[in-house]
Amino acid sequence: MDPLRQSPSPSSSRASSPRTFSCERLGYVGIEAVLDQLKIKAMKMGFEFNIMVVGQSGLGKSTMVNTLFKSKIWKSTMPGLRVPMPQTLQLHSVTHVIEENGVKLKLTVTDTPGFGDQINNDKCWDPVLGYINEQYERYLQEEILITRQRHIPDTRVHCCVYFVPPTGHCLRPLDLEFLQRLCRAVNVVPVIARADSLTIEEREAFRHRIQDDLKTHSIEVYPQKSFDEDINDKILNSKIRERIPFAVVGADREHMVNGRCVLGRKTKWGIIEVENMAHCEFPLLRDLLIRSHLQDLKDITHNVHYENYRIIRLKESHALPRGPGWVNLAPTQSPTPTGTRASPGPGKVCRWAEDDSDEDF
Amino acid sequence: MASEVARHLLFQSHITAKTAHTSSQVSDHEQKQKDSPRSLTMSGHVGFESLPDQLVNRSIQQGFCFNILCVGETGIGKSTLIDTLFNTNFEGHESSHFYPHVRLKAQMYELQESNVRLKLTIVNTVGFGDQINKEESYQPIVDYIDAQFEAYLQEELKIKRSLFNYHDSRVHVCLYFISPTGHSLKTLDLLTMKSLDSKVNIIPVIAKADAISKTELQKFKIKLMSELVSNGVQIYHFPTDDETIAKINASMNGHLPFAVVGSMDEVKVGNKMVKARQYPWGVVQVENENHCDFVKLREMLICTNMEDLRDQTHTRHYELYRRHKLEEMGFMDVGPENQPLSLQETYEAKRHEFYGERQRKEEEMKQLFVQRVKEKEAILKEAERELQAKFEHLKRVHQEEKLRLEEKRRLLEEEIMAFSKKKATSEIYQNQTFMTPGSNLRKDKDRKKEPSYRLELLCFDVRACETIGGRKDAEEGREGPRAPGRP
Numbered sequence: 001m002d003p004l005r006q007s008p009s010p011s012s013s014r015a016s017s018p019r020t021f022s023c024e025r026l027g028y029v030g031i032e033a034v035l036d037q038l039k040i041k042a043m044k045m046g047f048e049f050n051i052m053v054v055g056q057s058g059l060g061k062s063t064m065v066n067t068l069f070k071s072k073i074w075k076s077t078m079p080g081l082r083v084p085m086p087q088t089l090q091l092h093s094v095t096h097v098i099e100e101n102g103v104k105l106k107l108t109v110t111d112t113p114g115f116g117d118q119i120n121n122d123k124c125w126d127p128v129l130g131y132i133n134e135q136y137e138r139y140l141q142e143e144i145l146i147t148r149q150r151h152i153p154d155t156r157v158h159c160c161v162y163f164v165p166p167t168g169h170c171l172r173p174l175d176l177e178f179l180q181r182l183c184r185a186v187n188v189v190p191v192i193a194r195a196d197s198l199t200i201e202e203r204e205a206f207r208h209r210i211q212d213d214l215k216t217h218s219i220e221v222y223p224q225k226s227f228d229e230d231i232n233d234k235i236l237n238s239k240i241r242e243r244i245p246f247a248v249v250g251a252d253r254e255h256m257v258n259g260r261c262v263l264g265r266k267t268k269w270g271i272i273e274v275e276n277m278a279h280c281e282f283p284l285l286r287d288l289l290i291r292s293h294l295q296d297l298k299d300i301t302h303n304v305h306y307e308n309y310r311i312i313r314l315k316e317s318h319a320l321p322r323g324p325g326w327v328n329l330a331p332t333q334s335p336t337p338t339g340t341r342a343s344p345g346p347g348k349v350c351r352w353a354e355d356d357s358d359e360d361f
Numbered sequence: 362m363a364s365e366v367a368r369h370l371l372f373q374s375h376i377t378a379k380t381a382h383t384s385s386q387v388s389d390h391e392q393k394q395k396d397s398p399r400s401l402t403m404s405g406h407v408g409f410e411s412l413p414d415q416l417v418n419r420s421i422q423q424g425f426c427f428n429i430l431c432v433g434e435t436g437i438g439k440s441t442l443i444d445t446l447f448n449t450n451f452e453g454h455e456s457s458h459f460y461p462h463v464r465l466k467a468q469m470y471e472l473q474e475s476n477v478r479l480k481l482t483i484v485n486t487v488g489f490g491d492q493i494n495k496e497e498s499y500q501p502i503v504d505y506i507d508a509q510f511e512a513y514l515q516e517e518l519k520i521k522r523s524l525f526n527y528h529d530s531r532v533h534v535c536l537y538f539i540s541p542t543g544h545s546l547k548t549l550d551l552l553t554m555k556s557l558d559s560k561v562n563i564i565p566v567i568a569k570a571d572a573i574s575k576t577e578l579q580k581f582k583i584k585l586m587s588e589l590v591s592n593g594v595q596i597y598h599f600p601t602d603d604e605t606i607a608k609i610n611a612s613m614n615g616h617l618p619f620a621v622v623g624s625m626d627e628v629k630v631g632n633k634m635v636k637a638r639q640y641p642w643g644v645v646q647v648e649n650e651n652h653c654d655f656v657k658l659r660e661m662l663i664c665t666n667m668e669d670l671r672d673q674t675h676t677r678h679y680e681l682y683r684r685h686k687l688e689e690m691g692f693m694d695v696g697p698e699n700q701p702l703s704l705q706e707t708y709e710a711k712r713h714e715f716y717g718e719r720q721r722k723e724e725e726m727k728q729l730f731v732q733r734v735k736e737k738e739a740i741l742k743e744a745e746r747e748l749q750a751k752f753e754h755l756k757r758v759h760q761e762e763k764l765r766l767e768e769k770r771r772l773l774e775e776e777i778m779a780f781s782k783k784k785a786t787s788e789i790y791q792n793q794t795f796m797t798p799g800s801n802l803r804k805d806k807d808r809k810k811e812p813s814y815r816l817e818l819l820c821f822d823v824r825a826c827e828t829i830g831g832r833k834d835a836e837e838g839r840e841g842p843r844a845p846g847r848p
Contacts, residue, residue, distance in 0.1 A: 029448050030664040031425075031474040037668035038420055039413045044603060047412050070403040096401045101410040146687050150676050229422075263405075291408040295415035303525045314520045 046104035055163025059193035064250035163193040187222040195247030246281040426480040433538025434490035442623035460488030499553040562597035570620035619654035
């Protein structure tokens with residue numbers, strides 16, 4: 001290499017300190033238009049969203065999904081027509097493309113019939129975790145190919161809605177075990193199902209007890225406190241965190257109330273309106289999942305959960321068999337997630353990774 | 362059953378056009394998920410139309426980054442054009458023409474327009490086309506682009522990576538400045554563009570376009586494009602697949618390469634101040650579409666296609682680089698028996714290989730070292746032995762010498778004694794001639810004394826004889842009378 005020749009290393013490209021310029025006073029440049037370009041590109045490509053609903057049968061999971069997306073995603077099971085209960089936990093996924101105002105959304109809903117229905121529910125979370133890890137594995141395999149696709153199909157579970165039965169007391173051991181394991185791998189949003197069986201006071205008490213339980217067992221549900229990036233996020237998210245878990249009621253039938261057609265459940269003592277904030281908190285759940293935090297859910301899944309999976313997988317790849325279905329994500333497993341959890345960190349990705357042990361090629 | 366029918370009817374009254382679709386969808390409920398997804402219609406407003414806005418908000422939070430590489434001869438107007446494009450005075454000084462090699466100089470700026478933050482990196486070639494021998498001119502540029510790809514690849518391949526807040530330094534667009542000769546492309550230009558076209562999006566521009574007249578410009582553009590096409594240089598064409606921008610992009614594609622004029626000076630034209638260059642024969646306005654294509658360039662580069670440029674860089678050029686690099690390292694997607702290989706396995710295999718190699722080398726070095734040490738030891742021992750031998754030898758010699766000398770001394774002493782005896786005898790002999798008989802008595806008495814005495818007597822006698830007062834001394838001698846001489 002000729003010593004006189006100075007081919008700049010990448011570091012020299014950041015040699016000079018950035019100077020800030022404001023273009024406004026000098027005239028129009030047009031950098032803003034990049035936002036429109038982004039929008040156009042996004043609309044063309046469409047969005048993907050994968051949601052998983054977990055809970056015992058009869059808690060209204062299918063109805064809830066139907067209500068969320070206002071369409072018949074699932075055929076909700078009626079008592080008489082119910083198929084015989086599956087003996088083991090199976091996962092059942094359905095994909096639909098829905099469109100609204102030019103925005104296409106490819107929605108995948110995964111249901112877990114048979115969860116918690118057996119007499120012995122030990123390790124009933126294993127198939128669920130296995131499914132989640134299988135999706136990560138699929139994405140990872142696509143990502144490390146030499147010739148990879150332009151757009152890797154994203155089947156990773158972005159959000160898992162956990163239905164807590166409305167006992168009114170506290171979280172059951174099954175719930176705790178499941179939540180502990182799942183929070184490490186995916187964004188979990190717990191909801192109180194069939195909230196119409198609780199009065200408002202019972203609801204609040206139940207909610208507080210659940211929140212205490214979650215805190216005692218250090219289960220971080222979405223929106224995770226440690227991922228709040230700036231003060232706006234913190235304010236917004238702490239409002240949400242106060243109300244978690246939402247008490248929801250699902251309904252896909254419409255009734256006439258005061259001359260309006262509303263979705264609701266008709267009972268002898270009144271009609272419970274699903275979209276009425278005074279009756280239940282379904283609008284909050286819908287807003288969280290779809291209207292305001294959908295992109296955030298996807299981001300956290302991609303930047304944090306997937307990266308964690310990737311780290312573990314790549315580090316132990318010589319010990320593990322190649323392939324999907326790696327399931328052993330027990331609470332006390334690897335030091336990486338649990339060890340550095342306590343300390344809050346600045347950026348989202350830095351959060352769960354320890355420093356200074358990255359391996360280069 | 363009745364409730365089921367009722368519910369079905371109720372639902373039907375609200376769906377828009379796809380009754381058949383819904384019922385078929387209900388019956389298809391048991392189908393496997395591998396089928397292509399079906400479309401659903403919703404019975405109300407769900408609200409995910411805000412998704413693009415969510416995406417945009419996140420991008421605003423993150424900020425954008427854009428990297429421009431300007432390649433052109435010194436003094437062709439690269440810095441001025443960039444200044445004019447972004448409406449800011451970036452750099453100060455002009456560069457000299459006397460650099461021995463081509464270098465690249467990168468500077469980063471942060472621009473903000475309303476709520477959009479842009480991290481702009483401008484990379485300029487310094488000394489391009491100035492050398493007498495221009496064979497190596499384009500190599501630094503290619504190296505720089507590769508280095509940025511390499512840095513990104515390294516980050517992507519790390520185990521603990523943070524692509525989320527990685528500052529992307531890959532070059533998104535290369536503005537190639539063609540000097541306005543009016544004839545054709547220079548060889549250097551052709552060569553450089555050919556070596557860059559698979560690595561970066563190239564947008565050729567005709568610099569200092571106020572030096573060409575309109576008709577000449579037309580001919581020049583046609584000539585340039587035909588030369589580029591005939592030499593197989595792939596320049597960046599604005600994308601025409603999206604309807605909203607297809608038309609304008611297509612028309613702009615016809616205007617390539619853009620003939621631009623850059624200027625940050627303001628001149629009063631009419632009643633407003635515009636950016637322009639003032640000549641004695643007129644004013645060339647930068648933002649006047651009749652005068653030059655600057656506005657077109659700005660619109661294409663920034664307003665319409667910035668995102669596409671970044672996308673192309675990431676999905677096409679970077680992937681190409683990545684594929685080549687990984688294949689070079691020996692990774693493949695498909696193994697020898699057409700079994701899909703995982704990158705991980707290959708990587709592990711390579712790592713073992715590498716470690717094995719390293720172990721071997723270490724062993725070798727160790728052996729070599731031990732051997733050398735042994736050799737040295739042997740040599741030293743040898744030397745020591747030799748030294749010892751010499752020492753012994755010397756010592757022996759020394760001893761022998763000593764013995765010999767002793768021997769000699771003894772001999773000498775004996776000789777001396779013998780000589781002195783002889784001398785004494787002869788003296789006695791001499792003395793006996795004038796010695797008295799009276800002394801014989803004494804002699805006899807003394808004879809009975811020890812014989813060793815006798816020798817000494819002799820000596821004294823001799824002494825007595827030597828002195829003049831011989832007799833007296835002899836009588837006074839402690840030994841008494843003289844002994845007779847020898848028989």
